[in-house]
Amino acid sequence: MRVLLVEDDHALTVGVRHALQAEGWRVDVLSCGEQASHAGLTGEHDVAVLDLGLPRRDGMDVLRHWRQRGATFPVLLLTARDQLADRVAGLDAGADDYLVKPFDLPELLARLRALGRRAAGRAENTLMLGELTLHVADRELRHRGERVALSPRELALTELLMGKAGRVVPKDQIVARLSSWESDFSENSVEVYIHRLRKRFGELGVVIRTVRGFGYVMEAAEPPSA
Numbered sequence: 001m002r003v004l005l006v007e008d009d010h011a012l013t014v015g016v017r018h019a020l021q022a023e024g025w026r027v028d029v030l031s032c033g034e035q036a037s038h039a040g041l042t043g044e045h046d047v048a049v050l051d052l053g054l055p056r057r058d059g060m061d062v063l064r065h066w067r068q069r070g071a072t073f074p075v076l077l078l079t080a081r082d083q084l085a086d087r088v089a090g091l092d093a094g095a096d097d098y099l100v101k102p103f104d105l106p107e108l109l110a111r112l113r114a115l116g117r118r119a120a121g122r123a124e125n126t127l128m129l130g131e132l133t134l135h136v137a138d139r140e141l142r143h144r145g146e147r148v149a150l151s152p153r154e155l156a157l158t159e160l161l162m163g164k165a166g167r168v169v170p171k172d173q174i175v176a177r178l179s180s181w182e183s184d185f186s187e188n189s190v191e192v193y194i195h196r197l198r199k200r201f202g203e204l205g206v207v208i209r210t211v212r213g214f215g216y217v218m219e220a221a222e223p224p225s226a
């Protein structure tokens with residue numbers, strides 16, 4: 001895996017680079033937002049770790065630049081504790097995950113491994129969660145191989161949530177995605193669809209948790225305790 005690490009805190013980059021290399025990953029380090037905005041478009045990286053506070057061009061702007069120009073690799077944001085609004089905006093702008101500084105290196109590594117796996121799944125156009133498999137190109141959801149019938153809108157919402165399984169999908173992002181189906185799609189409509197999917201997925205080993213005031217997380221249900 002080749003990682004683009006964009007961070008201007010020298011001590012932090014030294015530690016992170018060392019830990020990533022110890023995992024056997026290649027690491028390119030940049031400390032300047034302007035350089036990073038170009039480096040992310042070369043198609044050479046599997047995942048990026050992007051600090052929000054950068055000289056010359058801030059991380060949010062870099063992220064938007066990448067996404068607007070079609071870069072699809074997973075991006076993990078590094079944020080300060082007091083940057084909650086930025087974290088939300090970052091997820092809206094196409095970030096896949098974030099870590100709040102200071103963080104533990106093992107946690108960063110675990111998150112990056114997960115993002116790498118997810119990126120590989122996305123490349124194969126298949127999303128997997130628990131016993132559910134979504135073939136994105138075929139628009140087909142299966143549970144233990146059995147087809148699960150969903151309406152196109154339910155499927156679009158499922159794809160959005162499964163593509164970010166385990167992470168919060170902001171409600172306004174859902175509204176934006178599903179508005180192409182219904183011009184007056186509202187936050188209330190989101191609740192209706194979430195309610196329907198919960199009923200469908202209740203027996204299929206997948207749950208959709210509400211994160212109050214923010215959005216929803218889809219994840220595999222805890223196995224029933226013996």
Ligand code: CA
Nearest residue numbers: 008051053054
């Ligand atoms: Ca910084």
